[in-house]
Amino acid sequence: MLASDSAPSTVLLALALALLLLTAGCVTLPSSGPAPSDLEREVTAAEPPDEITATVEVRRTVDGETTQYTDTVWLRADGASRIETGTGDADADTVIVNNGDQRWHYDAAHDWATRLETDPNATPYLEGLYTQQARYFDTYEISAVEETTVDGRDTYHVTFNPPANETVERSISVLIEDTEYVVPLATSERDPAKRSADRVEVWYDQETMFPIKHAIEGDGVTLERTYRNLSVDGGINDERFAFDPATDGNGTDVENVALPSIDSYERLDEATATVPFAVAEPPADAVPETVDRDSITRYEFPDENRTQVSIRYRTPNDETISVTTSDGPRRFATGGDAVTVGTATGTIAETDEGTELQWSCDNRYYSVFASHVVDDGTALRIGESLPTGC
Template sequence: MVPSNLRSSLAAVCLAALLVTSGCMATGPVEDDTVQSYAQQFEQEMNDLDGFTATRTTTVTYDGENTTSTDEVWVRPGTGEMRAETVAPDERTGDVVVRTMNTSWSYDASENSAYSIDFSESDLPRTNGFGYRLDDIAEQSNVSYAGTEELDGETVHRIEFAATNTGVANSNVTVWVDADTRFPVKLHQTVESDDVDMAITIRYDDVELNPGIDDDRFTFEPPANATVEETELPPMERYESLDALRENASMTVPDPALPEGFELEQAVVTHLDEGESLSMTFSNGTAMVSVGVQDAGVYGNRSLDGGETVPVGETTGTYRTFADTGTVQWTCDDHRHSVGGALSKAALLDVAESMGCE
């Protein structure tokens, strides 16, 4: 399973470009306030770029084995539209990925099969066309400017990101930004944990900025004889405050007593045919804690067997661990409750007990 740390890597690319463009040239650590300020400028900076085309080469090293692929890409950062056509290796040539703000298409040429996801009814976070958001990168990384160096005969700025939240995996990202175009031309990320030893390198070559990309690039029509599977994501709403969540949610919103310093990052309510699911994510800048509640129809017959039985208020629950992350789950009043994060078992049980059967 690829850890969630990888999701921030391309956001780091964008932030690195911003740091260089904004004149952050002194070597050494970059102040948190400076990083936050540039992160807040990200959306506008991306909107100012109409689009770009490039040849993207991605090399993934997983448990000592290398896999390399090359794609021709067309990207509109301001709208989140992206198209990637695979040109290597041979067994993947002809594969296509197309993403817009409402739909994602993936086409496997060797299987002549297409898969689409319609998320127009889901309040998903907006991406920048690189594929990921910048929301957490400023808060969850120590950023350093390492000066300039030569890359394939061109002068580039080197910027390094070290994750501050290492509860699950230790992740470090290095980005090289072209000194002339201010475009991030290379990224290298390592992820290490008890379960994963992984590195990813992404290169952008033959970059053309603002080329004037035709709208047809961001549409996809599968071949007439292709096998097509279409999925529509369920309606969901995102909230950034507990007040807004409590005002709009139909289920009771728990009030967990979290350790000092934790604040709500976001809450998501998902509406399924079987019921509703609520997920809240809290952060103190270096660690994350998730709190969840599901209607009985959502968790169905999934049992809590297989972990350690623990007391949760007047009921009992199950405690499980994966790497450095613990999870407590318990059921009451036809709802499944959960608390998880890179906290001690005692701390997670304290949070769970504070919720009880709310």
């Protein structure tokens, strides 16, 4: 499912600072910890525990403005999870509960709740988090390793060395099953989309290799996330992963969100034959030479009475471009600044992942997405090239 068509989620949690995405290698430096190569093998071989409970302290400073909040998390290796966000001196402002079959998202401040059937093939958060740690060692150099403690637990403190020109995007986000949790870095849509990263550090719990603390600093941005009161395999009661809107949600109305049906096709004409509209395809000279067509996918959204076909292109480094034609407006559109596409007026916006262009013409709705790395006016150039009649 495309991120822009995913279920709504309040931008609240900083469960992961998922931005370590560049060159590999290890540098052996004097330290009080194991050699980087030994630690890499240990982290790569680590398996997540069955359960983790913790209080997560999140602190971020952007251009001198500091925000901090606390999450309480209960996580199971089988995919069940409960996340409560609040100030710590009152009931949780937000509760997200996933029992493996359904995800509930309750916003107490707005008296709002959604229920979504989850993807049975989704990777459990704990498993995904451990997989992500292995990727860190594949994609960054290590400048130092030392042994220290965090909240009374023995840890390996690893300092990663970001390569030159590494950037922190407008926000740092991680996709956990069907929900995206985001730490905003920019204070407005007018702020720069990229900031350089000068320091990235992770503290690994020696017992479990769990990333008990994470920190990043660069260009006016400082982010820290620390797991405190960490309990491993403490026996979480199954009731913790249940949610009843009549009691837990104070009787709030519930909005059910249905996952779309998804079908893939080898040829564009095969996908076009399944929908009552022409699917716009960009000419070859409008698409960068560095990308190849990767997939053609048809999505049907039963709760929106809408169907779309998306053509996705991909670079060797997994940067993407997608071109989408739909017979209805997206329920959770990105928005952005006004822009002219042919004779139509649309919007263009810088999102967490890249640039997104949207517009409509003759009851058809179009969007073009381009990852930051491949976007240098690409989204607008492709949009203007599409044979839409506008």
